[in-house]
Amino acid sequence: MNSGIHGKGLFAKENIENDTYLGEYKGPEAKRNGSHVLWVFDDRVVGRSGRNKLRYLNHSRKCCAEFDGFELYSVRQIMAGEEITINYGEDWDDID
Numbered sequence: 001m002n003s004g005i006h007g008k009g010l011f012a013k014e015n016i017e018n019d020t021y022l023g024e025y026k027g028p029e030a031k032r033n034g035s036h037v038l039w040v041f042d043d044r045v046v047g048r049s050g051r052n053k054l055r056y057l058n059h060s061r062k063c064c065a066e067f068d069g070f071e072l073y074s075v076r077q078i079m080a081g082e083e084i085t086i087n088y089g090e091d092w093d094d095i096d
Contacts, residue, residue: 005058009083016078025070027051040069060085 003009016022030037030047036055039047054072057065063085064078078084 003056003058003083005060005083005085007058008056009058009085010053010056012078012080012082012084014080016074018074018076020074022065022072022074022084023052023054025050025052025054025067025072027055038067038070040067042069057084057086059088061087063087 001009001011025038025048027036027049028051030039030049033039033047034049036050037047038050039045048070057072064076064082065072065074065084065086067073067086072086074084
């Protein structure tokens with residue numbers, strides 16, 4: 001679905017409660033940065049090139065979801081029709 005933030009976005013079809021598992025960022029291991037690459041910094045740096053719908057997550061400092069590794073969880077209640085967003089980090093401009 002088209003996003004008011006950037007390009008396409010991912011939107012809730014129904015109300016989602018806080019701390020709900022939303023899915024796993026799936027795709028092959030990434031060797032370099034690029035569009036739809038998610039980097040995870042645990043005991044080593046690992047990246048995945050997104051191949052499922054989670055690749056459409058856009059940035060917001062007032063995000064409603066965040067990753068634990070490659071698994072996505074809501075961090076507050078998300079209302080039906082609301083865009084599901086994550087915080088890309090301090091280096092990203094905020095448009096909210």
